[in-house]
Amino acid sequence: MGHILAIESSCDETAAAVVGYGGGLRVKSNIIASQIDAHKIYGGVVPEIASRKHIECITQVTEQALAQGGVGFGEIDAVAVTYAPGLVGALLVGVNYAKSLAFALKKPLIPVHHIEGHICANYIASPGLRPPFVCLVASGGHATIALAEDDTEYRVLAKTRDDAPGEAFDKIARALGLGYPGGPAVQEAAKNGRGDAFQFPRVQFDGSLDFSFSGVKTSVINTLHNYKQKGEEVPVHDIAASFQSAVVQVLAERLIACAKKARVKRVALAGGVASNTMLRTLAEQRAKEEGLEFYCPPPVLCTDNAVMIAARAFYDLRRGKYGKNDLNAVAALSLGEREAQASHRETTLCKP
Ligand code: KG4
Ligand code: ZN
Secondary structure, three states: OEEEEEEEOOOOEEEEEEEEEOOOOEEEEEEEEEOHHHHHOOOOOOHHHHHHHHHHHHHHHHHHHHHHHOOOHHHOOEEEEEEEOOOHHHHHHHHHHHHHHHHHHOOOEEEEEHHHHHHHHHHHHOOOOOOOEEEEEEOOOOEEEEEEOOOOOEEEEEEEOOOOHHHHHHHHHHHOOOOOOHHHHHHHHHOOOOOOOOOOOOOOOOOOOOEOOHHHHHHHHHHHHHHHHOOOOOOHHHHHHHHHHHHHHHHHHHHHHHHHHHOOOEEEEEOHHHHOHHHHHHHHHHHHHOOOEEEOOOHHHHOOOOHHHHHHHHHHHHOOOOOOOOOOOOOOOOOOOOOHHHOOOOOOOOOO
16 A cells, blocks of 8 residues: 655645545544634634744654654655645645645655645545535635536636635624634524625625635624624624624525536535534535535635545655745645646656
8 A cells, every 4th residue: 555645734724644545545543733822812824824823843743753653764655735715824834734744755856726725625435426516625724615527637617716615704803802713603693693684685696606705704793883882782693693694695696506417416515614513414415405415524625624634645656746946835826727836847856
């Protein structure tokens, strides 16, 4: 069995994982050092703090991943790393660390697009899943519905025109005084509220399946201000539940609509927001009603991790497509875009 060592540092989690391949993908370790406590007091991720924390713990996290996987550096066959998109300073820490490792070990360096990684978490959770399938990636920085045409080709069918859903969850949680990260906090508060108490907007564009979450966010904030101005008690649970329903219903409906448009029979979820219980339940129920197969990774593989990066890297490794040793981090790079620096050309230095 070969082994991929993967590194992920695009946002506020420093993660490393060892995944075995040959007769299927096997997770040997999955180490995630969360920086939540460092960012909590600011109500969101502070880029400079994120970079510094990654530098502080990337070596330890990698060593832990190897130890837990029972694998030494000598048994690593490739080093995979997230190079885009994300916070550029945070990405650079992982990219430079992975480049150094690949160079020192004389093993291939495999650059991975973060969103493609999220989608490939489904291959770990459901080894039987094969393309084509349509996947909703909903996270703190992204909202995309993509068609996985084969193991390495993705086509965007719909995307957000403004905010990402996770970002909306985080902002609303902060406004409601529920803490950070907002997704789990809103989900918890929503348990004791009515999802139909407020009718927050569900935006639909003519002739497009794209999303928009800025309207629902503004509407929730305005509702909140109205209560505060009148000196009335804010119905936090009802607002949380109604906001969650508005976002989740749009996401689930668009996923089904995209699957119909692409004429595929399988739908999947990915990204941090895919840990949301209501989204998982509703998307599965809607998929069943439409006769579609439904796939979703467990929550630990929905939020940022390095296992998903290894899973995506496996398909490039198998084809002999490696990154160049002058690989750079790229802050903004939409899914499916091919970028010169990570053009997967073979190099002499990083080739085994
Ligand atoms: O995929 P992820 O870990 O990082 C990015 O690539 O952005 O996603 C993090 C986002 C955060 O905005 C967080 O609030 C959201 O996922 N999230 C959730 C839940 N768990 C995490 N949103 C809704 N419900 C949840 N249970
Ligand atoms: Zn992510």
